[in-house]
Amino acid sequence: MRVLARNDIYIRRTKTMWTAVPTNRRYNIDMKKVAIVTGGTRGIGFAIAQRMIKAGFATCIMSRSSEADCAEALSKLRATQSAQPPEVFYMAGGIGVAADREAFVGEVVKRYGRVDVLVNNAGVAPKVRADLLEATEESFDYVTGINLKGTMFMSQLVANQMLSQPAPEEGMRGVIVNISSFSATVSSPNRPEYCVSKAGISMLTRLFADRLAGEGIYVYEVQPGVIKTDMTAKVQEKYDRLLAGDQFPIHRWGTPEDVANVVDIFVRGDMRYTTGQVIYVDGGYMNIRSI
Numbered sequence: 360m361r362v363l364a365r366n367d368i369y370i371r372r373t374k375t376m377w378t379a380v381p382t383n384r385r386y387n388i389d390m391k392k393v394a395i396v397t398g399g400t401r402g403i404g405f406a407i408a409q410r411m412i413k414a415g416f417a418t419c420i421m422s423r424s425s426e427a428d429c430a431e432a433l434s435k436l437r438a439t440q441s442a443q444p445p446e447v448f449y450m451a452g453g454i455g456v457a458a459d460r461e462a463f464v465g466e467v468v469k470r471y472g473r474v475d476v477l478v479n480n481a482g483v484a485p486k487v488r489a490d491l492l493e494a495t496e497e498s499f500d501y502v503t504g505i506n507l508k509g510t511m512f513m514s515q516l517v518a519n520q521m522l523s524q525p526a527p528e529e530g531m532r533g534v535i536v537n538i539s540s541f542s543a544t545v546s547s548p549n550r551p552e553y554c555v556s557k558a559g560i561s562m563l564t565r566l567f568a569d570r571l572a573g574e575g576i577y578v579y580e581v582q583p584g585v586i587k588t589d590m591t592a593k594v595q596e597k598y599d600r601l602l603a604g605d606q607f608p609i610h611r612w613g614t615p616e617d618v619a620n621v622v623d624i625f626v627r628g629d630m631r632y633t634t635g636q637v638i639y640v641d642g643g644y645m646n647i648r649s650i
Contacts, residue, residue, distance in 0.1 A: 391443065393417045393471045394626070395464070395517065397454050397509075398481030400424060400432040402588035403538060406615035407478050408447075410623050412439040417446040419467045421459075422481060425451050454481050454509030464516050473524050476626045477517040479560075480538040482506045484553055484590055491548040499552040506556035510537060511563050518567065521576055532575040534626050537564050538618065541582045541641050557582075561637070568635030577634045579625045584641025587612040608643035 392415070399408035399420035411418045418436070422429065426449055436447050450466060452459030467474060483505050485498045514535055521533035542550075543557040561580060568578035585602065587595075602610055621638050624630070639645040 391415060391417050391446065391471075392475040393419065393467065393473050394476035394478065395419045395421070395467060395474055396478045396480055397513065398422050399436075399478075400429040400449075402590065403583065403586060403615045403618045404478075404480040405432060405436070406619040407480060407538075407622050408436055409439050410619040411476070411478075411626070412436060412445045412447065413441045414623065414626070415441060415443050416476065416626075417448070417471055419448045419450075419463075419471075421450050421452050421454065421463045423451065423453050453505065454479075454513050455505040457512065460509070460513050460516055464513075464520060468520060474517050474520050475533050477514065477533070477535045478538065478622060478626075479510045479513060479535070481509065482538070482556070485550050488549045491551045494551050499555075502552040503556045503559070506553070507559040507563075510560055514563065514567055518571060518576060522574060526575060529628075530575045531577070531628055531631060533577075534628070535567060535571075535576065535578045536622050536625050537578070537580045538622075539564075539580055539582050541584045541639060541645055543582060544645065564637070565635055572634050577625070577631070579634070580637045581618055581621050581625075582637055582639050582641065582645070583613060583618050584639065584644050585613055586618060586640075587614060602642075606644070607641070608647050611642070613640055613642060 394411040394416035396404055396408045396411060396418060397420075398404040399418070400422050404420075404422070408418050408420055426433070429449065433447060433449055437445050439445050448467065448470060450463045452463050454460060464474070483502055485502055487498070489495070489498065514537075517533075518535065524532065526532055537560050539560040540557040542554045543561045547554055564578055564580040571578060585607070601607065602612060618640050621640055630636075
């Protein structure tokens with residue numbers, strides 16, 4: 360078991376250079392593992408954060424809401440039953456903002472000395488659904504700036520942190536899971552910026568999986584379908600009708616827990632001869648109806 364003493368250093372990459380950062384605690388590579396979940400205070404992200412806590416991870420969450428606004432969700436997360444006392448760290452910030460990303464990851468590393476799992480879940484829908492021929496640049500920049508740019512550069516930042524950490528004996532440095540959508544493939548001309556952002560995340564999954572496979576960092580993608588969250592509340596009536604018909608082989612709404620179950624499989628570390636995989640959590644739609 361390798362231990363770095365209090366006054367040892369770890370190496371962290373900032374925007375333009377590698378810097379040596381003193382640790383402020385004893386650091387043991389066998390200590391509790393650390394998971395980052397972006398957008399982890401509601402919906403799918405909340406369910407994933409709960410699952411990480413139950414699995415024994417120190418769980419670090421970033422979202423745009425203030426900590427006061429997330430107080431109820433954070434209280435529930437800290438009350439989650441797990442084998443070890445729950446450890447939850449929260450910081451408000453936007454994944455589409457470089458300074459926020461760097462401050463958040465820097466604080467996580469300062470507190471825990473490492474990152475083992477990144478779940479890129481944070482994302483937004485267009486504020487107004489508009490036809491492809493009427494969509495605005497403002498809406499495009501807003502959606503892709505968070506969903507796509509934020510995911511790319513958060514992954515880059517965390518991947519470099521993972522690479523700077525001592526490699527465990529089993530050779531698995533970390534796991535990155537991207538939560539995209541079946542909108543990466545299914546066309547919705549009334550929200551083109553959203554579809555483009557999710558299609559871009561699919562390519563990011565391939566790119567990071569390709570680049571990091573030889574480094575012991577595994578990258579996966581989960582594409583949820585119709586999941587019952589506050590984001591789908593506005594179109595509930597539409598999907599109630601579709602789910603009652605023959606379009607979806609499994610005739611029910613998906614739940615955030617359905618998505619979290621798949622993320623749990625990826626982060627366990629049992630799939631070490633796979634990377635770049637995409638799992639559809641969509642009631643069988645993509646694998647059966649879309650063929």
